[in-house]
Amino acid sequence: MVARVKKFWPWLGNIVEAVTTVAHGMWVTASVWLRTYRPERKAFTELFEYPELPVPVAARYRGFHRFDLTTCIACDQCAKACPVDCIYIGKQRVEGGKGFKVTGFTIDYSKxxxxxxxxEPCPVDCIFMGATHDLSCYTRDGCLVDFSRLPLDVAWGRATLNPTAVYQSKQVTHPVHGGPNQPA
Ligand code: SF4
Ligand code: SF4
Known part of the structure; x- marks a missing residue:
């Protein structure tokens, strides 16, 4: 008899725990489901005018890069730090002066x-992660973004990096700015 009583309480405790756990799970599910019927709930396109206006992102969001061609000194530190080697920097020595001129700064977004x-390693703080979170393209060439051919405002994130700007940058044959060592 005593042995039966000893087994009864753990058995009852297991049943109570199982019932409360299931009830809690059902409550979470039901509360989320009921929230979908709130009148202020809107569809995504009602909340955000995307793609006309960018969707707000968190302060430290890591989107497509921002790059400032006017201060980059072509030191290669960013390319060396990249674990997948997807930054390609073109440069030429400044004639009669110090340092290099950036002739190309391409990031391969397929990699x-x-x-x-x-x-982190950039000594002049001219590359950051930006807020643009999409860059749709029809070909892999669209994933190759040469920031030195983009308008400065787009490259530096004051205007949204977009497929049209990237496409138009493919027609540009020279960097849009001479860099810090040789103003264009
Ligand atoms: S280019 Fe892309 S993969 Fe390379 S270090 Fe920068 S964020 Fe990382
Ligand atoms: S972006 Fe910064 S780290 Fe990269 S080459 Fe230019 S100056 Fe150097």
Whole structure:
């Protein structure tokens, strides 16, 4: 008899725990389901005028890069830090002066994994992760973005990086600015 009583309480405790756990799970499910019927709930396109206006992102969001051609000194630190080698920097020595001129700054977004390791080593703070979160393209060539051919405002994130700007940058044959060592 005593042995039976000893087994009864753990058995009852297991049943109570099982019932309360299931009830809690059902309550979470039901509360989320009921929330979908709130009148203020809107569809995504009612809340955000995307793609006309960008969707707000968190302050430290890691989107497509921002790059400032006017201050980049072509030191290669970002390219060396990139774990997948997807930054290609073209440069030429400044004639009669010090340093280099950037002739190309391409990031291959078919390889980039948005880790931000390229941002930390930059000695002049001219590359950051941006807020643009999409860059649709029909070909792989559209994933190759040469920031030195983009308008400065687009490259630096004051205007949204978009497929049209990237497409138009493919027609540009020279960097849009001479860099810090040789103003265009
Ligand atoms: S975010 Fe990471 S993968 Fe992308 S370019 Fe920078 S270092 Fe390379
Ligand atoms: S972006 Fe910064 S780290 Fe990369 S080459 Fe230019 S100056 Fe150097």
């Amino acid at each position: 980039c994994m948005f880790c931000a390791l390229c941002v």
